[in-house]
Amino acid sequence: MMVLYGYWRSSAAYRVRIALNFKGLEYESRSVNLVTGEQTTPDFLRLNPGAAVPALVLNNDTVLTQSLAIIDWLDTTYPQPCLVPECPTDAARVRAAAMVIACDIHPLNNLTVLGRLRDMGQDEEARRLWMCHWMTKGLHAFQALLPTDETFCFSNAPNLADTCLIPQLFNAHRWGCDLSAFKRLTEIEARCLDRQDFANARPEHQTDALRETV
Amino acid sequence: MMVLYGYWRSSAAYRVRIALNFKGLEYESRSVNLVTGEQTTPDFLRLNPGAAVPALVLNNDTVLTQSLAIIDWLDTTYPQPCLVPECPTDAARVRAAAMVIACDIHPLNNLTVLGRLRDMGQDEEARRLWMCHWMTKGLHAFQALLPTDETFCFSNAPNLADTCLIPQLFNAHRWGCDLSAFKRLTEIEARCLDRQDFANARPEHQTDALRETV
Known part of the structure; x- marks a missing residue:
């Protein structure tokens, strides 16, 4: 296995x-x-x-x-x-949206980056603002790349873009980012988390989470 | 066109x-x-x-x-x-190395990030150390993923990994990072820049560079 x-x-x-x-x-x-x-x-x-x-x-x-x-x-x-569409242009669009999260947001939100900022004398509030700054900027760019009339990010089924979006929104909630400008994204989030595959992957349902948060 | x-x-x-x-x-x-x-x-x-x-x-x-x-x-x-090998496992290895640069190094070296650090009161030397910190850490991880006996990153021809490495090394030189621990990488760089395709893509050969640096 x-x-x-x-x-x-x-x-x-x-x-x-x-x-x-x-x-x-x-x-x-x-x-x-x-x-x-x-x-x-x-x-x-x-x-x-x-x-x-x-x-x-x-x-x-x-x-x-x-x-x-x-x-x-x-x-x-x-x-x-499939998680990436077969048509090369559709694939490129989905990959680009996924990479807005994977390259433009998430690397700046990493635990090691936060540690480095702390070592540079940035206090907790400065670190929270840092997190929310990159998330807000990136989620605006992400949302602008999506069609407006689909159930999930790009179609009537989740794909690579949704697979990146949902973990990023978990982070956004955790850091208290204001998501009021991202209604389309939080609606997609609710639909994804209604599915068994996404729900079973949630951080709070993992064994190590249960162990740490007891 | x-x-x-x-x-x-x-x-x-x-x-x-x-x-x-x-x-x-x-x-x-x-x-x-x-x-x-x-x-x-x-x-x-x-x-x-x-x-x-x-x-x-x-x-x-x-x-x-x-x-x-x-x-x-x-x-x-x-x-x-081809830039990505056809065999799925080889492709995954090449993509992973490329993403060490594209996800773990480059997003932290971005111009917008440097601007944000300046706004947070970090001086020029602190910003230079920030740049070199992520490059050094990431290039160690990148180098450890490569086979040691190939002409380019993964084989006798450049691929996606080399395509990401050479621009990152341009940045490393520009910021004065110590590359003495990365002999394998600087050797690959020399071989790539000996090729017409890589050489023609160099920043200093672009029209806007010539215009700005005259």
């Missing part, structure tokens, strides 16, 4: 959980506690020298890293239901 | 120039001056609401954004020579 190394609050790991559930794939979940630094232990660094989750270990022991690269592999290997 | 909206110093636009040249595709280059804020003019926002370069306008007026999404489209539409 595939093994997913993740952490309940990592939004990159959350994306991969959604993709695995969306495709109905079974996997074993192993927790890497990013707060206590388990990602920098020698054992984990042998698995992923990038010291980050997610890492997906395949049945033949191949290790895949980087959430979007993992999702592309899943989509090629288990094509139905 | 395809039109590429870019800026000479944008490393994301540099990636797309490399990909277009690598595939021998002709395109018209239009400059968007990110320093004077041309990316936020109403005309450009109609093209890309994300207010960023690159944006590639296709012959049928379709606008593609986000460098990696554009490169995926180019690779699907003009498959030879």
